[in-house]
Amino acid sequence: MAAILWKNRFAIYWTNAAILTL
Secondary structure: OHHHHHHHHHHHHHHHHHHHHO
16 A cells, blocks of 8 residues: 555656646
């Protein structure tokens, strides 16, 4: 379960970074 939360958190961070880049 922790792995899923970590993966989701990483996905959110990556999406936020992509938005900032655009």
